[in-house]
Amino acid sequence: MGSTPHTRRSDTRERIQRTALDLFVARGYEKTSLREIAEQLGVTKAALYYHFKTKEDILRAISDQVGGPVDELIDWGEAQPPTPETKRELLCRYSEKLRGAVPVFRILQENQASLRALDIGGRLRERVTRLSRLMRAGDEGLDAQVRFSSALFTVHFGALALDDVMGDPEEKRLATLAVALEVLGTAAAGR
Amino acid sequence: MGSTPHTRRSDTRERIQRTALDLFVARGYEKTSLREIAEQLGVTKAALYYHFKTKEDILRAISDQVGGPVDELIDWGEAQPPTPETKRELLCRYSEKLRGAVPVFRILQENQASLRALDIGGRLRERVTRLSRLMRAGDEGLDAQVRFSSALFTVHFGALALDDVMGDPEEKRLATLAVALEVLGTAAAGR
Amino acid sequence: MGSTPHTRRSDTRERIQRTALDLFVARGYEKTSLREIAEQLGVTKAALYYHFKTKEDILRAISDQVGGPVDELIDWGEAQPPTPETKRELLCRYSEKLRGAVPVFRILQENQASLRALDIGGRLRERVTRLSRLMRAGDEGLDAQVRFSSALFTVHFGALALDDVMGDPEEKRLATLAVALEVLGTAAAGR
Amino acid sequence: MGSTPHTRRSDTRERIQRTALDLFVARGYEKTSLREIAEQLGVTKAALYYHFKTKEDILRAISDQVGGPVDELIDWGEAQPPTPETKRELLCRYSEKLRGAVPVFRILQENQASLRALDIGGRLRERVTRLSRLMRAGDEGLDAQVRFSSALFTVHFGALALDDVMGDPEEKRLATLAVALEVLGTAAAGR
DNA sequence: CATGAATGAGAGTTCATTCAT
DNA sequence: CATGAATGAACTCTCATTCAT
Numbered sequence: 001m002g003s004t005p006h007t008r009r010s011d012t013r014e015r016i017q018r019t020a021l022d023l024f025v026a027r028g029y030e031k032t033s034l035r036e037i038a039e040q041l042g043v044t045k046a047a048l049y050y051h052f053k054t055k056e057d058i059l060r061a062i063s064d065q066v067g068g069p070v071d072e073l074i075d076w077g078e079a080q081p082p083t084p085e086t087k088r089e090l091l092c093r094y095s096e097k098l099r100g101a102v103p104v105f106r107i108l109q110e111n112q113a114s115l116r117a118l119d120i121g122g123r124l125r126e127r128v129t130r131l132s133r134l135m136r137a138g139d140e141g142l143d144a145q146v147r148f149s150s151a152l153f154t155v156h157f158g159a160l161a162l163d164d165v166m167g168d169p170e171e172k173r174l175a176t177l178a179v180a181l182e183v184l185g186t187a188a189a190g191r
Numbered sequence: 192m193g194s195t196p197h198t199r200r201s202d203t204r205e206r207i208q209r210t211a212l213d214l215f216v217a218r219g220y221e222k223t224s225l226r227e228i229a230e231q232l233g234v235t236k237a238a239l240y241y242h243f244k245t246k247e248d249i250l251r252a253i254s255d256q257v258g259g260p261v262d263e264l265i266d267w268g269e270a271q272p273p274t275p276e277t278k279r280e281l282l283c284r285y286s287e288k289l290r291g292a293v294p295v296f297r298i299l300q301e302n303q304a305s306l307r308a309l310d311i312g313g314r315l316r317e318r319v320t321r322l323s324r325l326m327r328a329g330d331e332g333l334d335a336q337v338r339f340s341s342a343l344f345t346v347h348f349g350a351l352a353l354d355d356v357m358g359d360p361e362e363k364r365l366a367t368l369a370v371a372l373e374v375l376g377t378a379a380a381g382r
Numbered sequence: 383m384g385s386t387p388h389t390r391r392s393d394t395r396e397r398i399q400r401t402a403l404d405l406f407v408a409r410g411y412e413k414t415s416l417r418e419i420a421e422q423l424g425v426t427k428a429a430l431y432y433h434f435k436t437k438e439d440i441l442r443a444i445s446d447q448v449g450g451p452v453d454e455l456i457d458w459g460e461a462q463p464p465t466p467e468t469k470r471e472l473l474c475r476y477s478e479k480l481r482g483a484v485p486v487f488r489i490l491q492e493n494q495a496s497l498r499a500l501d502i503g504g505r506l507r508e509r510v511t512r513l514s515r516l517m518r519a520g521d522e523g524l525d526a527q528v529r530f531s532s533a534l535f536t537v538h539f540g541a542l543a544l545d546d547v548m549g550d551p552e553e554k555r556l557a558t559l560a561v562a563l564e565v566l567g568t569a570a571a572g573r
Numbered sequence: 574m575g576s577t578p579h580t581r582r583s584d585t586r587e588r589i590q591r592t593a594l595d596l597f598v599a600r601g602y603e604k605t606s607l608r609e610i611a612e613q614l615g616v617t618k619a620a621l622y623y624h625f626k627t628k629e630d631i632l633r634a635i636s637d638q639v640g641g642p643v644d645e646l647i648d649w650g651e652a653q654p655p656t657p658e659t660k661r662e663l664l665c666r667y668s669e670k671l672r673g674a675v676p677v678f679r680i681l682q683e684n685q686a687s688l689r690a691l692d693i694g695g696r697l698r699e700r701v702t703r704l705s706r707l708m709r710a711g712d713e714g715l716d717a718q719v720r721f722s723s724a725l726f727t728v729h730f731g732a733l734a735l736d737d738v739m740g741d742p743e744e745k746r747l748a749t750l751a752v753a754l755e756v757l758g759t760a761a762a763g764r
Numbered sequence: 765c766a767t768g769a770a771t772g773a774g775a776g777t778t779c780a781t782t783c784a785t
Numbered sequence: 786c787a788t789g790a791a792t793g794a795a796c797t798c799t800c801a802t803t804c805a806t
Contacts, residue, residue, distance in 0.1 A: 010769075028304030030221040033796065044771055046799085051769090055797065110304040113219030142358065146345075146366045149352055150374070153344040154337075161340055167333065175337045183341070183374055203786085224779065235788050236780085242786095246780065394765085410686030412603040415800065426767050428803085433765095437801065495601030495683040524740065528727075528748045531734055532756070535726040536719075543722055549715065557719045565723070565756055583790075606775065617792055618776085624790090628776065 013051045015041060020058045025103050029059060029111040056118050063108060063120050066101045067127075073097060074130050082137035087148075088181055090134065091155055095177045098159040099169070106160055151184040204242045206232060211249045216294050220250060220302040247309050254299060254311050257292045258318075264288060265321050273328035278339075279372055281325065282346055286368045289350040290360070297351055342375040395433045397423060402440045407485050411441060411493040438500050445490060445502050448483045449509075455479060456512050464519035469530075470563055472516065473537055477559045480541040481551070488542055533566040586624045588614060593631045598676050602632060602684040629691050636681060636693050639674045640700075646670060647703050655710035660721075661754055663707065664728055668750045671732040672742070679733055724757040 019041050023032040034055055038045045052058045073093050080086040098105060108115065108124060115121035135148040158176035165172070210232050214223040225246055229236045243249045264284050271277040289296060299306065299315060306312035326339040349367035356363070401423050405414040416437055420427045434440045455475050462468040480487060490497065490506060497503035517530040540558035547554070592614050596605040607628055611618045625631045646666050653659040671678060681688065681697060688694035708721040731749035738745070 012769080024304075028307060030305060031308060034798085035796080045797085046772075047770055049798070050771095107304075113215075113298075113301040114221060114304070116219060117222060142363065142366050143370075146349060146353070146363075146370050149349055150341070150345040150367075150370050153348045153352075154341040154374075157344045157348065158337065158340055161344075162337070172333065172337075175333050176341075179334075179337050179341050179374065183370065225781090226779080237782085237789075238787050240781070406686075410689060412687060413690060416802090417800080427801085428768080429766050431802070489686075492686040495597075495680075495687070496603060498601060499604060524745065524748050525752075527738075528731065528735070528745075528752050531731055532723070532727040532749075532752050535730045535734075536723040536756075539726045539730065540719060540722055543726075544719070547718075554715065554719075557715050558723075561716075561719050561723050561756065565752065585790080607777090608775085619778085619793075620791055622777070623792095 016051055017061055021062050024107045029114050060120055066104045069097050077134045087135055091180055095155050102163045147183055151180040154180040208252055212253050215298045220305050251311055257295045260288050268325045278326055282371055286346050293354050338374055342371040345371040398433055399443055403444050406489045411496050442502055448486045451479050459516045469517055473562055477537050484545050529565055533562040536562040589624055590634055594635050597680045602687050633693055639677045642670050650707045660708055664753055668728050675736050720756055724753040727753040
């Protein structure tokens with residue numbers, strides 16, 4: 001009845017991305033070979049190379065799914081005054097970015113060592129640096145710095161750790177965020 | 192003339208371990224080849240095989256440097272009553288184990304994806320599970336669980352993140368621990 | 383409006399040939415991929431296949447730019463009496479064929495090993511054989527044979543070697559030819 | 574009887590070199606795959622990599638068989654006064670270097686295009702440049718330059734071309750050299 | 765005329781591992 | 786204790802080529 005008549009145009013690129021994501025999550029970036037990706041997809045290795053220039057390029061495409069949004073968030077943050085309120089807002093928004101992209105964050109997290117040699121690793125590190133600077137702005141004390149890190153760890157790793165635990169995802173996210181804000185709050189309000 | 196008569200026993204084994212640790216930290220477990228380790232050490236690959244059965248075995252030896260102590264900690268915890276005090280004590284002791292073994296923890300952390308296929312990964316996961324159970328004992332609420340995770344993240348990742356930041360290590364450790372205890376405290380005391 | 387009405391016939395075919403020639407000279411036949419040719423031309427690889435059946439076919443088209451003329455020269459030579467004058471004339475005419483087609487000769491020269499497997503290589507070898515026979519006709523002595531070879535080397539490689547040296551091309555060509563004729567002359571006259 | 578008791582020590586490196594030489598001559602450098610070399614030798618590809626770092630490295634080892642001697646020759650030449658006699662001597666000695674190493678020179682000659690990208694190509698070009706400078710020293714006229722080139726072509730390509738022609742090799746070499754000296758002689762004596 | 769998508773074959777290279785000495 | 790030599794399996798990547806549209 002006209003449903004997807006011949007949408008074949010080229011969803012292949014996206015299918016590669018999806019399959020690669022699954023395998024990278026399950027077996028790690030290094031341990032996943034292009035042969036595996038191709039086989040699981042029912043195409044040849046060469047087909048992957050038609051759509052992506054290198055293996056790293058596939059990872060990059062996946063990584064960019066979250067890289068872009070997070071960069072926007074940081075840009076926004078750098079345009080705001082460095083008030084406690086801004087910092088709280090940053091945490092909230094970061095938590096939202098995490099939602100729905102957990103597998104991507106997990107790959108970046110668990111393959112950190114492999115990323116180091118790749119330029120993706122550099123970009124990732126840059127983001128962390130900029131985020132750190134943002135949060136520390138205006139208060140360089142050790143206690144404040146620890147609180148910031150702790151709050152960010154809570155949001156970031158909380159999302160990853162609680163992902164495969166039963167319960168309503170949104171409820172878990174809000175609980176996590178609440179604790180993070182509490183940790184941060186003391187420092188930010190403490191001024 | 193009496194000091195360390197023949198204590199050489201197996202100098203090489205330890206030198207391999209140290210070199211491997213350095214390289215695993217710098218380039219990652221997968222990306223570090225036995226050739227590199229051997230070259231940096233000035234021996235042949237075959238020599239490594241005299242001291243270790245496989246590459247994984249080298250990693251295992253490194254991992255065991257922290258595995259043992261942490262297992263002891265967990266054993267101790269499971270023998271205690273599940274009071275808030277016990278939980279605080281666990282955090283303190285875990286923080287102490289971290290001190291001085293940061294590179295090893297870093298390897299385990301950053302090569303997680305690679306470890307998954309190895310049995311080291313299994314043991315690691317088991318430790319996390321047991322630790323979780325310990326902390327949650329007596330209070331299964333979502334808020335408490337989040338607080339526990341958050342406190343542990345703070346101690347664990349705080350140690351890794353603050354390692355390459357200037358400042359007195361012990362001071363940083365105590366500040367981190369203080370925040371972690373604060374996060375935990377509310378939940379533990381909330382009973 | 384009347385000039386070159388539809389003379390476009392096959393502009394692309396020639397552009398492919400020219401681009402391929404440039405790349406074959408610069409990077410060698412084997413090392414030049416169809417992708418490179420296509421990219422430099424702003425078309426797709428598949429487009430090349432519309433105009434040429436295979437990669438070898440492109441090379442053949444280029445090679446034929448000189449193959450035809452040289453074959454004519456040989457045909458002419460075989461129809462002449464084997465006098466010294468004929469041999470001198472052959473050298474002169476070969477020198478003229480070289481002029482303006484240096485890049486093509488250079489490709490054939492520098493990619494000899496690659497050509498061996500191709501049928502172009504066979505044809506090339508055949509030409510050399512026929513030319514040799516022509517020059518040796520009537521005098522099979524070792525000295526004469528060496529002189530012939532030497533004269534031909536002088537004309538052939540002289541054109542290639544002096545190409546990227548400053549100076550008036552025609553002047554260089556004539557100087558080269560003079561030496562070649564001198565070398566040949568003794569033998570031819572020696573009869 | 575004591576013949577070659579267990580000379581196994583390691584002639585493999587040399588056997589690889591010999592086999593590679595044969596195949597490079599027969600099929601060209603690019604068209605010869607490491608698989609072929611290994612198969613013909615009855616070892617694995619990996620064994621080749623135990624003895625040589627790259628494919629290029631095998632070629633380099635082969636090329637160095639003539640590279641060293643020729644470099645010595647050039648060094649010698651540069652230490653002499655630029656007299657006609659020196660130039661004649663250079664030709665004679667070059668001719669002697671060629672004798673017995675024809676296959677190596679042939680590889681370098683016929684795979685020129687492939688060598689260009691390799692650093693072997695650079696070294697080769699450098700040798701040619703230095704040799705050219707040597708011969709031209711003291712006389713920069715076009716005629717002299719052409720004569721020098723012609724003489725060198727005669728010796729160099731003569732050796733390659735006459736190799737697979739019947740007749741006593743040494744006799745052929747001397748005949749070739751005689752012609753080369755004659756060509757050169759006029760220029761050198763002409764002063 | 766030309767493209768987008770894909771393929772099969774094979775390349776060079778690296779790795780962890782083994783074993784006789 | 787340690788080495789030199791070798792292997793088998795796998796890897797990422799490139800190439801010339803095809804074909805439906």
